[in-house]
Structure formats: structure tokens, C-alpha cells
Amino acid sequence: MRWRTLLLPFLLLLAGxxxxxxxxxxxxxxxxxxxxxxxxxxxxxxxxxVARDADLAATPEKFPYPLTMALLLRGQQRFDIFCSPCHGRTGDGHGMVVQRGFPAPPTYHQDALRRAPDRHFYDVITNGYGAMYSYAARVPANDRWAIVAYIRALQYSRYAPADALSETLRTKLDAEAAR
Incomplete structure (x- = not known):
């Protein structure tokens, strides 16, 4: 009798x-x-x-942060890491991969991209464009905006209006033009 009581739980366990x-x-x-x-x-x-890692936050049309030197420096750092291999450190489209035979991306200094809204650059970083793939998984949204701010600083560095310069800088500019 005792072996039957031991056998019953063993058989139930085995059946499962x-x-x-x-x-x-x-x-x-x-x-x-x-x-x-x-x-x-x-x-x-x-x-x-929707992909599980998709950013569902609304993307603003205009630049969402105040422009500070810290933001521009962060944008420069991120630009140098992610963008300069193709776009070059000055945004002219002659980065290291272009020197190795890959097609050149457009320069940021062309009229069409200087007139493009900030959201265009943000969307291109997020979704990719042409041969450029998406950096959404690599660059967080706030760093994308920092890169956009730095791209605008690069554009402004070549095309700043002369009347926005100080008198000292205008004098230097006139002296350079006279050479």
C-alpha cells in the first residue's frame, strides 16, 4: 500500500x-x-x-532650445563624431570618406541648404536622405538639435552679413579684400 501512495504522485508528475x-x-x-x-x-x-523604439514625441518646426555656447560646443562635438567623416569639418562635403572614393554629400554652404528650415536638417539626421542612412538610433533628439545649431554656425561663419560685424572686424575685412 505504501508503494502505491508513492507511485501515484510520481505518475502524475511524469504525465505533466x-x-x-x-x-x-x-x-x-x-x-x-x-x-x-x-x-x-x-x-x-x-x-x-510603430517600431518599439520609435520616438513618438512631436518634432518642433523651429529650433526648440535657447542658443548657448554650451549647445554649440556640444553640436560641434557631435558633428565632428557623426557628420564630419562625410561632410568634412567645415561642412563643405569633402570629408575623409569622400577622399577615399565615396560620393560627396552636398555642401552646407549652398544657397538651397542655407535657406532650408532647421527642421530639414533635423529630419535628415533622423530619417536619412539619399545615400545617408538614419542616425536616429545613434544620435539622441537633443543632440540632433545641437548638430543643427552647429551647422547653422558653420553656414553663418562663411556668410555673415558685413553690416553685422563690429567696426574692427569690418576694417580687417576691408584690409583683406584690398590685398
């Missing part, structure tokens, strides 16, 4: 150990399937689905 839970049916990537009408096991995402 089916291999079905370990060997669940699944498909290997891109394996054919008879389950779906198109014969594919890989399913396309539902229309309107």
Missing part, C-alpha cells in the same frame, strides 16, 4: 512532462508555409504599426 512544450511548432526565417495563402511564413507588419 510532455515534450510538446519544449518542441513547439515554429518557422525558420523565410521558410515556406502552407498556413498562409501567399505561401510565406514571414509576415509583413500591419499597416500603421
Amino acid at each position: 512532462c510532455k515534450q510538446d512544450m519544449a518542441d513547439q511548432p515554429r518557422y525558420n526565417p523565410l521558410e515556406a508555409s502552407k498556413q498562409f495563402a501567399d505561401g510565406m511564413s514571414a509576415r509583413t507588419p500591419v499597416a500603421g504599426s
